[in-house]
Structure formats: C-alpha cells, structure tokens
Amino acid sequence: MKPFSWRFIRVWQRNRDIFFRLWHSEAPGAVAEPIIILLAMGLGLGAYVGMVDGQKYIEFIAPGIIAAYAMFSASFECTYGSFIRMEFQKTYDAIIATPLSVEDVIAGEIFWGATRSLMTGTVILTIAAAFQLVSSPWALLIPALCFLEGIMFASLAILFTSFAPAIYSFNYYFTLFITPMFFFSGVFFPLSSFTPIVQTLSWIAPLTPVVRLSRALVNGEIQLDLLWALALIVALAILFFSISLVTMRRRLTV
Amino acid sequence: MAIIKTKNLTKKFKDLLAVDSVSLEVEDGECFGLLGPNGAGKTSLIRMITAVSPPTQGEIWVMGNNLKTHSQQVKAFLGVVPQLDNLDQDLTVLQNLMTFARYFDIPKDEAHRRSMEVLSLFELESKRNSHLKELSGGMKRRLLLARGLINLPQIMILDEPTIGLDPQAKYLVWHKLTELKSQGVTQLLCTQNMEEATVLCDRVAIMHQGKILSLDTPRRLIAKYVGNEVWEIEVNSDERLRTVKELENRGLDFEEVGGKFQVFHIEDEKSVTGLVNSLGRLQRRQATLEDVFLRLTGRSLAE
Ligand SMILES: Nc1ncnc2c1ncn2[C@@H]1O[C@H](COP(=O)(O)OP(=O)(O)OP(=O)(O)O)[C@@H](O)[C@H]1O
Ligand SMILES: [Mg+2]
Numbered sequence: 001m002k003p004f005s006w007r008f009i010r011v012w013q014r015n016r017d018i019f020f021r022l023w024h025s026e027a028p029g030a031v032a033e034p035i036i037i038l039l040a041m042g043l044g045l046g047a048y049v050g051m052v053d054g055q056k057y058i059e060f061i062a063p064g065i066i067a068a069y070a071m072f073s074a075s076f077e078c079t080y081g082s083f084i085r086m087e088f089q090k091t092y093d094a095i096i097a098t099p100l101s102v103e104d105v106i107a108g109e110i111f112w113g114a115t116r117s118l119m120t121g122t123v124i125l126t127i128a129a130a131f132q133l134v135s136s137p138w139a140l141l142i143p144a145l146c147f148l149e150g151i152m153f154a155s156l157a158i159l160f161t162s163f164a165p166a167i168y169s170f171n172y173y174f175t176l177f178i179t180p181m182f183f184f185s186g187v188f189f190p191l192s193s194f195t196p197i198v199q200t201l202s203w204i205a206p207l208t209p210v211v212r213l214s215r216a217l218v219n220g221e222i223q224l225d226l227l228w229a230l231a232l233i234v235a236l237a238i239l240f241f242s243i244s245l246v247t248m249r250r251r252l253t254v
Numbered sequence: 255m256a257i258i259k260t261k262n263l264t265k266k267f268k269d270l271l272a273v274d275s276v277s278l279e280v281e282d283g284e285c286f287g288l289l290g291p292n293g294a295g296k297t298s299l300i301r302m303i304t305a306v307s308p309p310t311q312g313e314i315w316v317m318g319n320n321l322k323t324h325s326q327q328v329k330a331f332l333g334v335v336p337q338l339d340n341l342d343q344d345l346t347v348l349q350n351l352m353t354f355a356r357y358f359d360i361p362k363d364e365a366h367r368r369s370m371e372v373l374s375l376f377e378l379e380s381k382r383n384s385h386l387k388e389l390s391g392g393m394k395r396r397l398l399l400a401r402g403l404i405n406l407p408q409i410m411i412l413d414e415p416t417i418g419l420d421p422q423a424k425y426l427v428w429h430k431l432t433e434l435k436s437q438g439v440t441q442l443l444c445t446q447n448m449e450e451a452t453v454l455c456d457r458v459a460i461m462h463q464g465k466i467l468s469l470d471t472p473r474r475l476i477a478k479y480v481g482n483e484v485w486e487i488e489v490n491s492d493e494r495l496r497t498v499k500e501l502e503n504r505g506l507d508f509e510e511v512g513g514k515f516q517v518f519h520i521e522d523e524k525s526v527t528g529l530v531n532s533l534g535r536l537q538r539r540q541a542t543l544e545d546v547f548l549r550l551t552g553r554s555l556a557e
Contacts, residue, residue, distance in 0.1 A: 005326075010357050017353070018344045090340035096306050097334045098357035098405075099326050253308050254267075 001246050004107035007100045011108025012115070019116075031123050034069040038062060038128070041188065053190055055219075062133040063214040064187030066124045070117035070146040071153045071207055075178055078113040078157035079170045085109075086161070092252055102249045110154040110241060117150025118143050128218075136220025145217065149210045152233055155240035156206070162247035181207045186215075206236050256315075257282040257409060257440050258303060263312035265298045265464075272298040274464035275312065285431070285441040287455030287472075289448070289543075291551050295464040296444045297337050300413050303442065304334050316409070330358060333407030335415050337444075339394050341386055347373070347397060348382040351404055358405040365404070372400035375430060392419045399427060409440045416450060428453055448544040458543065462551045472543050479549050480541040481507075481519035485526055488514050489534040497534070509549070518545070 019026075042058025052060040085091040095105050122143045128134055160173050184198060185207035191199050202208050209229035216226050256279035265273040273295045280286040288296050301307035303314055305325035314321040316328045342350050348369055355365035373379045376396040381389060389397065395418055402410060415431075416424045431454055435441060445451055451458050452472045459469040468475060476482070489497050497515060501508045506526070507519045518541070520526055 007357075013356065014342075014353050017349075022344075089343045090338065091342055093306065093336070093338075094340040094342065094354075095357060097304055097329065097332070097336070098354070099330045099359075100357055101326065253306065 001242055002101065002103050002249065004103035004245065005101070007104040008107035008111065010100060011095065011105050012112045015108070015112040016115070030069075030073065030120060034065050034120075034124050035127055038065050038124070058131075059133050059135075060215075061188055062128045063218040064185075064211045066121050066128065066142060066146070066218075067149065067207060067210040067214040068182050068185075068187050069124055070121040070149050071178070071181070071210070073116040073120040074113040074150040074154040075157045075174070077116045078109060078154040079161055079164075079173055080167065082109050082158060082161050083164060083167050083170070086252075087167070096252065102252050103245050105252075106158060106245055106248045107241075110151060110158055110244070113154025113157065114147050114150030117153065118147040121146030121149075134218050136218060138217045138220045138222060141217050142214060145210065145213055148233055148237060152206055152237035152240060155237060155244050159240055159244040159247060162244060162251045181205045186211045206233070209233050255282050256280060257317055258286075258442065259315045260303070261313045263299065263302060263314060264310045265295070265302060265307070266310040271464050273302070276464075276466055278459060278466060278469070280440060280442055283435070283438050283440055284456040285435050285443060285454050287451040287458040288442065288444040288461060289446070289451055289458055289547055290461035294461045294551075296461055297413055299461070300411055300442065300444055304332060304411055305329055330405065331408045333402035333405060333410040333439075335398050335402040335410070335412045337413035337417075339398060341394060341397060341401070343386050345386070346382070347378060347384050347386070347389070350386070350397065351401055354401050355404050360405065368404055368406075372403045375403070376400045377426065392423050395419055396423060396427070399430075403434075407439065409442070410434065411442045413444045414446060415443070416445070416447060424450075448542060448547060452543050460547060460550050467550050468546075475546045476541050476543060479518075480545040481521075482541055483520055484539055484541045484545055485517040485520060486514055486537045486539065487517065487534060488536075493534060511548075516545070518549075
C-alpha cells in the first residue's frame, strides 16, 4: 500500500465547492427523509410501541436515525457519486495526471464522504434537539462520531466501487447490505428483541457499534465498555481505508 | 540533452502487446511527433510517460528523474492534453481551470490571472462562465489545451490535440504550439494529421503495432521512403499488366494502390517518360509524410 499525502485536500475541496454550489438540489431531500422517518415512526409507531428500554419510542430511535443517515450519506457519495466521477466523467483520470496520486484522490473522496456524514448527522441532531429528544451534553460528540463512522462507510463504499463493473451493481450493495443494516443494527428495535442468530449477525454489522455509541452519547449513558465499540469502528475504518487504496490503485492504473 | 528518455518500454494488456520495447529520446526544446494508425500504441505509450499508467516493463526518465520514484515531481512539470475529454463536467469553464490550478498548488490570485490568460489564448473568454454542456466539441478541445497550460509546463504531452477542430481553430492551436516551442517548451505530440506533424514536428516517429518503425525529421523520412515527388499513374484495366511489367523492367520503386500506381524515388525524369500512353493519366505531386506513413504502416500490415 502506498500512503496518501496532504494533497488529498484538493479533491476534498473540489467536492466541497460543487456540493455547496448545488446544495439546494440534493441536501434538503437528504435531510427531509430522516426527519420524516423520525416523526412518522417515532410518533406513529411509537403510539403502539409505547416505551422501549425505559424511553419513549421516538427518543429511542432518534440516535439510531442519526447514525443510519450518516451511513447513507457516505455510502451514496462514495458509490454512485464516486462511480460517476470515476467512470462517466473521468474526473479521476484528469486528477491523477496532476501531482496528485491515486491514493490522494481516494483519500479525498473518503474524507469528503465522511464530511457528508458529519453534516447529515449534525443537522438531524440539531432537529432532534429542537424536538427535545437529546438529553445529554455528551451529544456534542455526535458530529465527531459521524465523521469517524463516515470514514468507515465511505471506505467500504469505495472498496465496493473499486470492483463495481457497472453503476447498477450498487443496487446489490444497498439492498443486500446497507438496507438490512438499517433494520438490524438496533436503530428501530433493541438487539435483544431479535432471535440469537440475528443478534450475532447484528454484532457483525458495522452500523451496530455506531448506533450503540450514538445512543449512549445522546442519552448521556457513558460506560467504559463503549470503548470497545469505538475501537471496533476505528479498526474497521483503518482496515477498509487501507484496502480501498490498494484496490483502487489496481483499478485506476491500467 | 534528452528531456524524456525511455528504455525498453513495454505495455501489455493481458495477451495484447500494446507497446513493444520502445526506446526513444526526446530532446529538450524539440517537438517530437508520434504517428501511427489506430491501435498502434501511441496513447498507451503517452499514458506511461505521463505516469498515469504503469509500464509492464522498462524505464522512463523525465528531466533526469526516474518516473517510477519521482512521478509526483515530474507531473508538476507536465502539461497533458489527453485524447479523451476529461474536463470536470460539474464545473464551469473558469472553475475548471481554477480547480485544476489548485491541484498544482497555484495560489488563487495567480490561478485566476493564468486562467484568464489561457482562456484568451484559446479565444474562450466569452465562455468563461458557461457550463461544460454549453460548449461545442471544439471549444472543449480548446479548453483542454488551455487547461494543459495552467501550470506553465516545461513539457507538453499532446494526444491528438486538434482532432475535431475547425480550420481556424486548428491554425490557432498550431500557432500557439509553435509559439510555445519558441519559448522552449518541449512537445511530445501524437497525431493522425500528417500536415500537423509536418508543420510542427522537428522529428517524427512512426509507430506500428507497438514498435517504432522509423524515426527522423519529416523531410528526411520523406526523402528516404518516397523521394521528393510522387507520380501517380492511372491506366485502363487492359493496360494494367503492361504497365506493371514496364515499371518492373525500368526498376522503379512503385506501389499499386486502389487501381492506381504510385511511383517513388524518381531520380531522373527520363526513367518515367513514355510509361503512359495517351489512354492513361499521369499526375505529379509533391511527396508528403502521408506517403511515408502509408508505405511504412501499409507495408508491414502485409508482412
Ligand atoms: N485499457 C486497455 N485495456 C485493454 N487494451 C487496451 C487498453 N488500452 C488500449 N488497449 C489496446 O492497446 C492497443 C493500443 O491502443 P492505443 O490506445 O495505445 O492506440 P493508439 O495508437 O492511441 O490508437 P488511436 O490512434 O486509435 O488513438 C489497442 O489494440 C487497444 O485495443
Ligand atoms: Mg490514441
């Protein structure tokens, strides 16, 4: 594996410039959906479910929605978004003819994906706070958590993109991987409500430790064993990031 | 001094040998042309020299730096105009240049100044705030050239830079490239346009099936492979055999192309007089690089 350099920031800046120039075409939709899910599920389903783990249902799902939509942001950005830039617009080809390396480009894409996670997570957190669903100042760490989560999911998305033969391939990624995680990582139901085999699968899903941390921060229930969840996220982020640099170099330098 | 040097440079795509052990030297300040039919391996060769494609074998040095270890530094000196348009679709014309300048760490003010300069150089000022989809194909081509100059490159690597340009734009580009050369910018130019190669290039390499068949100044290539003039002879089909026989008897260097005979290397006009009777037609014309190209690449195709 070749390391990336500080030049990755140039790619991050490019993506940032375009995002803020066109933000009105994408961002409101990206934020409206989680808010609708939060209110519809929280208030609608919440009326039937009653209390979960000693909380109102809407309070229970809010931290999970933050984590899940932060995941979606990075995942969309670094699958469809990156694939379009790489294959249709040949943006990567143009950039690697400048002093930037493949690794710089990919690191820039991943950090940009993570920035999208951070922005999405922060906006949902703010709205959740406005609905008085956030009870602890520990929640101020949520943006940092979303960024870290974003690095993990953006890296995983880029890793998948480096093997994707066509843009349709991402349908598999979302229907077989991301969406199931949305439902089985403790966002909507406590893990304990699943059968043991699903519980085991849930613990493998990278979203699970993020939901657990997010919920602990929003509720202010800080325990030492949260460090395990954090360590797992960091380890997976580093692992996916490193592999994606290698597989992308293989794909891009033909 | 060779500013670009390759040694046994080879590129394989699975079983296909796209570039076959090419060793060449481009001199500082010259315009070096690379000619060859479709699929000859020109783009593959150029992509290796611009450090975007790793060689299967062989070495490349640019300005004395080994590309394997110093690609980042080398790329800062190169102005690359690729064969395929890879402009940034999400940005306007000016933003394309500004963003590209940032990849080279050019400060914002300087980037803006240079962007305006290269836009005016290629007569695109009025389009500076246009989106890419509002540009015609030729305008995109010119923008690609403008972008290649944003880092004030010492070496320009141009892969078919004037393809799709109207005659005015083509002459404009030739003029700018000539100017750049007079400022000492080395050029490696890949083209299908023989006139372009003749006008711009100091030396030309003719490439075919991954190999360089011949390398010299355009003038010497012409002298060597076709001579100064080409005589084209068109005869009736019943005269054909007689003509072939006659040409062979006189020991002339000729080829039959599409029912016409082309006679090369005519040292003495007498050697051709009386070849054509009143029924045939004869035309004399200046030999061009195209004749060289066709002879060289056509011949090895038959081999
Ligand atoms: N990425 C690739 N994968 C597989 N084969 C390739 C690839 N790129 C080029 N080739 C093959 O390598 C050979 C040389 O292609 P190249 O693009 O270098 O030719 P060229 O001389 O630039 O041709 P043209 O004048 O058409 O641009 C061709 O046979 C082509 O099919
Ligand atoms: Mg080509």
